[in-house]
Amino acid sequence: MSVKILSGHPVAEKHKQLIGKRIDLLKKENIVPTLAAILVGDDPASKIYVNTKHKIFTKHNCKSIVYEKNSVITESDLISFIDSLNLDSNIHGILVQLPLPKHLDEKKILSSIDPNKDVDGFHPINVGKILIGTPNFIPCTPYGCLEILKFYKINVRSKHVVILGRSNIVGKPLMALLSQKFEVGNATVTICHTGTPDLKLYTRIADIIIVAIGIPLFLKSNMVKNGVDIIDVGINRLKDDSKKGYRIVGDVDYEDIIGKVNSITPVPGGVGPMTITMLLSNTVLAAERKLLKET
Amino acid sequence: MSVKILSGHPVAEKHKQLIGKRIDLLKKENIVPTLAAILVGDDPASKIYVNTKHKIFTKHNCKSIVYEKNSVITESDLISFIDSLNLDSNIHGILVQLPLPKHLDEKKILSSIDPNKDVDGFHPINVGKILIGTPNFIPCTPYGCLEILKFYKINVRSKHVVILGRSNIVGKPLMALLSQKFEVGNATVTICHTGTPDLKLYTRIADIIIVAIGIPLFLKSNMVKNGVDIIDVGINRLKDDSKKGYRIVGDVDYEDIIGKVNSITPVPGGVGPMTITMLLSNTVLAAERKLLKET
Numbered sequence: 001m002s003v004k005i006l007s008g009h010p011v012a013e014k015h016k017q018l019i020g021k022r023i024d025l026l027k028k029e030n031i032v033p034t035l036a037a038i039l040v041g042d043d044p045a046s047k048i049y050v051n052t053k054h055k056i057f058t059k060h061n062c063k064s065i066v067y068e069k070n071s072v073i074t075e076s077d078l079i080s081f082i083d084s085l086n087l088d089s090n091i092h093g094i095l096v097q098l099p100l101p102k103h104l105d106e107k108k109i110l111s112s113i114d115p116n117k118d119v120d121g122f123h124p125i126n127v128g129k130i131l132i133g134t135p136n137f138i139p140c141t142p143y144g145c146l147e148i149l150k151f152y153k154i155n156v157r158s159k160h161v162v163i164l165g166r167s168n169i170v171g172k173p174l175m176a177l178l179s180q181k182f183e184v185g186n187a188t189v190t191i192c193h194t195g196t197p198d199l200k201l202y203t204r205i206a207d208i209i210i211v212a213i214g215i216p217l218f219l220k221s222n223m224v225k226n227g228v229d230i231i232d233v234g235i236n237r238l239k240d241d242s243k244k245g246y247r248i249v250g251d252v253d254y255e256d257i258i259g260k261v262n263s264i265t266p267v268p269g270g271v272g273p274m275t276i277t278m279l280l281s282n283t284v285l286a287a288e289r290k291l292l293k294e295t
Numbered sequence: 296m297s298v299k300i301l302s303g304h305p306v307a308e309k310h311k312q313l314i315g316k317r318i319d320l321l322k323k324e325n326i327v328p329t330l331a332a333i334l335v336g337d338d339p340a341s342k343i344y345v346n347t348k349h350k351i352f353t354k355h356n357c358k359s360i361v362y363e364k365n366s367v368i369t370e371s372d373l374i375s376f377i378d379s380l381n382l383d384s385n386i387h388g389i390l391v392q393l394p395l396p397k398h399l400d401e402k403k404i405l406s407s408i409d410p411n412k413d414v415d416g417f418h419p420i421n422v423g424k425i426l427i428g429t430p431n432f433i434p435c436t437p438y439g440c441l442e443i444l445k446f447y448k449i450n451v452r453s454k455h456v457v458i459l460g461r462s463n464i465v466g467k468p469l470m471a472l473l474s475q476k477f478e479v480g481n482a483t484v485t486i487c488h489t490g491t492p493d494l495k496l497y498t499r500i501a502d503i504i505i506v507a508i509g510i511p512l513f514l515k516s517n518m519v520k521n522g523v524d525i526i527d528v529g530i531n532r533l534k535d536d537s538k539k540g541y542r543i544v545g546d547v548d549y550e551d552i553i554g555k556v557n558s559i560t561p562v563p564g565g566v567g568p569m570t571i572t573m574l575l576s577n578t579v580l581a582a583e584r585k586l587l588k589e590t
Contacts, residue, residue: 107429128420176471
């Protein structure tokens, strides 16, 4: 059986080309899609994420403004600051890099972002719109998963999709998206999590498995049926003897499972490249919508 | 095997007693929980629903004001009217009886209700809060299902719950609720719908089945395993030779399946009596929250 490797790079590339054309059209109207990224504290991983986003935005003739805030900022000060960005007509998208320091209520902070600038799709009203079936912004990682499935023509309609992990960022929005009558949807969806006593019962009958649990090399060949399609959302550091001292692996034991699958996303290079691309797409969408409202 | 019949009446009764005590406490503060129910047009079934709610509210020393609107009301007039109720401090809960005439955008109308008065739990922000895991108001029918499971000690934790039907009113909120780490939750949840080619594949491995598809007598004994627990949300009229010319049946073929189940809700008398009770509960909750905010 030949295995289809679902690289995210050509999917991201195709999207970036389309997005580029949309950015050019906006430019003719003197609009530069602009993202405000708020970084609270000095978590090194968060800094890397924000910088990567910044580079991609700049590279694609969009603007990204990074606001670094001291980790001791109060909740009300942060919300006031977000409010000022909500009112700033030059800002199209607002992103608060997670996780936040513990004294800040993440849900309260995310709820303070104008839903029409919520390009991460984490505001409860945007989450609700997904479940109701009328999405405003689709969160970037789930969005990337859907676009990979679409690009490689992995049909999800009428299929049994098993999702491992119920995070607000990946698992739950994917459950909401894939069970709807959407183009990439209409699947029978099962959501498994830490409360599922025997995951194999579900993964073994799945046509498609999406794993987003943050446990390196978790999904093994004895847990899946032949010909399964797998989307691996995990990005984990695994210590090894290399110079760097680690390698990046997914939640799927790729080497172990590869002989049994029809298709699988690699890690790195699968879902990863899609996430930022979809953030770019959502920010351009926000700018387009604003223009449409004004004209 | 003795079958447990999950009558909704004792569950509703227990809740009404608790709610009664809360209403008495509010009375001491000169507050009468008040529901504004908007009925657009003259659909006879809708009239019956609104009247039944009105009677229950009145019986329990709450207030229900029914606003009848002509079926030709414009969207903007209806939204303006809802706005006036949003601002009216004597109104704690607002309900728009569905379905609405076709010229009115249901989602737009429901979104115009103040989320803190949205006792039906249909506003996108309240739907989103459920999926995120921090519910504001739980929609009444799913809420009733959860309370029946709790009352009869049908454990859902670590169980496989299969939901048939993906409506915004029942199936989707239940999927969101039961998959969370809630008291009645932490289940592995599968959602099936018209896009599921062979439902039996899922219903036969389910520990608990919740049916909300609106097809009379759909679920049969050959579709379930022995000892399953069943919540039947369906309320259908089936023509017969009786004086009335019909009888009320659920989505489950009760007579056919009864020998195989561990427990089952009857229809009528199962989930039905719970729905209005939870509406009462949500309205009292809205009044309590308003009082708490003011003191």
